[in-house]
Amino acid sequence: MEKDKYLGICKVGEKGQIVIPKEARDMFDIKPGDSIVVLCDKKKGIALVKSDVIESMSDEFLGGNNGK
Template sequence: MDDKLEGKLMSVAKVGEKGQVVIPKDMREMFNIKPGDTILFLADKERGIAIVSNEDYMKFAQSIFEAQKNPFGNE
């Protein structure tokens, strides 16, 4: 029986002297994060930090702006 849950990972990383954290290889592979990619950090003091692909976030934000142009779906 495989102990890993499909699509779930957990890892530990240390913060370096310059505040840098290495994203574990298996997580970079899971999310197709490559050198030079831009990622967005979202923080909430009570809930923690989320790391999001900047490209995916921009697509999401654009969809919100588009929906606001036509809030009822009428053309």
């Protein structure tokens, strides 16, 4: 059975880097070289979203195929 929720903790390194936990990478099929969009709101927090998700959302919103 595939999990649809995960809670994990990661530490921020000296250079401000984090490691996304393996369970989360597996859940969202995040591979080395993938691009991640960082969404920030001072009141709501930080969200990480794979860039292909943002691209497909923009395609739906704009009604196009992103020039493809």
